[in-house]
Amino acid sequence: MSTEDPLILTEVVDAVGVIRLNRPKKLNALSPALIDLVAAQMERWDADPAVRVIVLTGNDRAFAAGADIDDMTERSAVEMYERDQFTDWDRIRRVRVPIIAAVSGFALGGGCELMMLCDIVVAGDTAQFGQPEINLGVIPGAGGTQRLTRAVGKALAMDMILTGRMLSAPDALAAGLVSRVVPPEHVLPEAMKIAQQLAARGSIAARFAKECVLKAFETTLEEGVMHERRLFYMLFATLDQKEGMRAFADRRPARFEHR
Numbered sequence: 001m002s003t004e005d006p007l008i009l010t011e012v013v014d015a016v017g018v019i020r021l022n023r024p025k026k027l028n029a030l031s032p033a034l035i036d037l038v039a040a041q042m043e044r045w046d047a048d049p050a051v052r053v054i055v056l057t058g059n060d061r062a063f064a065a066g067a068d069i070d071d072m073t074e075r076s077a078v079e080m081y082e083r084d085q086f087t088d089w090d091r092i093r094r095v096r097v098p099i100i101a102a103v104s105g106f107a108l109g110g111g112c113e114l115m116m117l118c119d120i121v122v123a124g125d126t127a128q129f130g131q132p133e134i135n136l137g138v139i140p141g142a143g144g145t146q147r148l149t150r151a152v153g154k155a156l157a158m159d160m161i162l163t164g165r166m167l168s169a170p171d172a173l174a175a176g177l178v179s180r181v182v183p184p185e186h187v188l189p190e191a192m193k194i195a196q197q198l199a200a201r202g203s204i205a206a207r208f209a210k211e212c213v214l215k216a217f218e219t220t221l222e223e224g225v226m227h228e229r230r231l232f233y234m235l236f237a238t239l240d241q242k243e244g245m246r247a248f249a250d251r252r253p254a255r256f257e258h259r
C-alpha cells in the first residue's frame, strides 16, 4: 500500500452505502484521521435520501485491531484531552440510518467499540472480539466499558476488560455481542443481503426503530415505552404505513416510498 492509498474505500450499491476500512498492513488500526473520514462519510449518507442503510467492513484479517497505538504512545494527557478525538466517535453514534457491521478477523479495542456503535453485526465464525487495552496500561476509551457491559452483562464484560481475553464468534453470539455468525466468505454477502432487505422497507420506520432500540440504553422503561408509543403513532402520518398495511390486505408486496 502506498502512502496515497485512501484510509477508507466507499461505494453505493443500490441504496446501501458501503465503507471498507483500508489500512490492511496495520490491521485497520483506527487513527483519528480514519475515524473522522468514517464519521464524515456516514454523515453525508445520513443526509442523502438515496442511501438508506450503511455497511461497515474491514478485511479478512481484521475488522479493526483497535485505535492506532503508534499514534498514542508518546502523547500527554493534555494532548489527548485537547485533541478530543472521541467526539468523532459520537458523530457515528448520532447517525440515524441503520448501520450493519460485517466483521471478519480481529475486532479489538477501538475496533470492538466501533462495531458496538453499529446496529446489526454479522461476524465470520473465525472472528475474535476483545477489549485488550488493559495490556497497554489503559482502559477502553470509546465507550467500551459502557456498551460492552450493556451488551453482554457485567460478569463477561469485567472478564474481557480486566483480563483482555478474546471472545470467539460463537461465544460473542451467545453473549449477545453480535447478531449472526456465518462462514468468513459469507460475511459481506450476508451483510449486503440484510442491508438490501432493510433498504426495501420503509426508511422512516427503520430509523424510528433504531432510535427506539438505542433509547433503551439511555432511559427508564416507562420513558422508553412512551417514546416508542409516540413514534409508533407518528408513523401513521407516513405513506409507508398506509402502503404497508394496504399491501398486507391486498396480499401483495408493499412498495415503500420512504415518505
Ligand code: HXC
Pocket: 025, 026, 027, 029, 030, 065, 066, 067, 068, 069, 070, 106, 108, 109, 110, 111, 113, 132, 133, 136, 139, 140, 141, 142
Ligand atoms: C497500531 C497495529 C495495531 C494497533 C496491529 N498493528 N494492531 N498498529 N495500532 N492497534 C500493526 C502491528 O504493529 C503490525 O505492524 C501489523 O499491524 C500486524 O500486526 P501483528 O501484531 O504483526 O499481527 P499478529 O501477530 O497477527 O497479531 C495480531 C494482534 C496484534 C493480536 C491483533 O496486532 C495486537 O495485539 N494488536 C493490538 C491490539 C490492541 O491492543 N488493541 C487495542 C488498542 S488500544 P508492523 O508494522 O509491525 O507490521 C485501543 C484504545 C481504544 O483501541 C480507545 C478508543 C479509540
